[in-house]
Amino acid sequence: MSDLLTHADVTARTDARHWRVLLNTIHASFRTETFTRGFLLAQRITIAAEAVQHHPDLHLTYDRLRVRLTSHDVHGVTDRDIALAAVISQIADELGIESEVPVLGVTEIAVDALDIPAVLPFWRAVFAYRDDATTQDALEDPAGIGPSIWFQQMDAPRPQRNRIHLDVTVPHDVAEQRVAEAIAAGGHLVSGDRAPSFWVLADPEGNEVCVCTWQARD
Structure with a gap:
């Protein structure tokens, strides 16, 4: 079990281009533009998540992929979420996929x-x-x-x-x-x-x- 992080700490430690704190979770919405690019991003995230045995919630639509991270054992955000968020941001950068913070909620x-x-x-x-x-x-x-x-x-x-x-x-x-x-x-x-x-x-x-x-x- 990991220690819970404060919302202020999470905000300071995550990539501001992508992630925001919402109700004890962190969210990102990636504008993939096509279903194929969204599937590719989801696939890469899945591989990364399996490697560390910490799994986000993914919601794939035609032109967007919504990602939600939390540590269910402590009902909040921990270092595990921060680390995986950083990996997901790196994957999105490698694929040239941008995020949309204003649509989050x-x-x-x-x-x-x-x-x-x-x-x-x-x-x-x-x-x-x-x-x-x-x-x-x-x-x-x-x-x-x-x-x-x-x-x-x-x-x-x-x-x-x-x-x-x-x-x-x-x-x-x-x-x-x-x-x-x-x-x-x-x-x-x-x-x-x-x-x-x-x-x-x-x-x-x-x-x-x-x-x-x-x-x-x-």
């Missing part, structure tokens, strides 16, 4: 509940999810593709506003741009009191979303 569904144990089984059944390994108050997609669902404890009923919202965790250095673009697109800032940890935004009808980063969370 992880979405969660947040459900405010008075009685979490009563509510959680419903969402587990509807989504066919499983309990999150790191906390009792969250669910995760067994396939690792869909958004996780987490449950926030309420102290009293709140009928005056929505009780389900989205959390979008983005790279720390693009968060303010995301917030500005959302406001320019017709939304408004509900609260920035906890920034840069998160900003609370709402669309023109009051539906809320939080734009989150790793900062102010370590």
Whole structure:
């Protein structure tokens, strides 16, 4: 087992051209342009991962390869992830494949509940999810593709506003741009009191979303 690294340490030690910290994981999105180049990059990454017996999650589409690294035994980023990220960056450079940091993000569904144990089984059944390994108050997609669902404890009923919202965790250095673009697109800032940890935004009808980063969370 390796020691957990802080998000600040991970950010300092990974290639800023490619990697960003998102929810106790590090992500990169490589613009491969063709499926064949994406498959080649995925193949090279697979060989490197097998050599060190530490395996990333890969999501290959026609023109992109998304890579996610974490150490599941400690539920966070360790030296193993840093080392493999460096190898993956080198492989991408050798193949002449660039990355796209601004497109990175992880979405969660947040459900405010008075009685979490009563509510959680419903969402587990509807989504066919499983309990999150790191906390009792969250669910995760067994396939690792869909958004996780987490449950926030309420102290009293709140009928005056929505009780389900989205959390979008983005790279720390693009968060303010995301917030500005959302406001320019017709939304408004509900609260920035906890920034840069998160900003609370709402669309023109009051539906809320939080734009989150790793900062102010370590």
